[in-house]
């Protein structure tokens with residue numbers, strides 16, 4: 001066997017010796033009692049965004065869905081396969097999480113792709129369709145930031161897109177019902193890869209504010 005994955009093999013060995021041993025009791029408890037995660041975390045697939053690391057969460061804490069751009073497709077009960085929607089339903093209806101975090105991030109390739117002319121081919125057809133879910137954010141950003149630099153517009157698009165994804169979450173009947181009942185809470189977060197800071201969206205002031213000062 002070649003050694004392209006040698007670093008992962010070594011990493012797994014260390015995991016077994018150190019971290020698995022350290023958390024063995026917790027893993028056992030999570031198997032016996034089943035999972036009861038605190039929150040559903042919807043994040044970008046970007047390899048530089050690591051939900052467990054940036055939230056300091058332990059096994060069993062977060063039910064995680066990751067996709068390109070941390071997008072949420074609106075409720076659409078058709079005959080297609082909807083991976084993100086099914087994970088959302090499972091987390092909210094079966095596991096009954098109390099919180100959903102949609103976390104965007106800086107330097108997001110999906111958001112940057114919204115501003116590029118990409119020719120559709122059989123090799124990117126699903127990606128181009130998926131990027132439709134960022135178009136509303138792009139439209140608003142282009143109006144609000146038309147005289148600003150490209151970087152500022154991208155950062156704004158990344159942030160405002162998270163707020164649109166929260167709107168899309170509310171199109172799911174089970175989510176709308178639980179939010180209205182006061183048993184489910186939705187959070188828009190934004191992770192800045194340069195500083196390592198997370199900001200949250202304050203829907204009273206329509207601003208992103210530092211999570212650490214909350």
Ligand SMILES: [Zn+2]
Nearest residue numbers: 044046108109
């Ligand atoms: Zn991203």
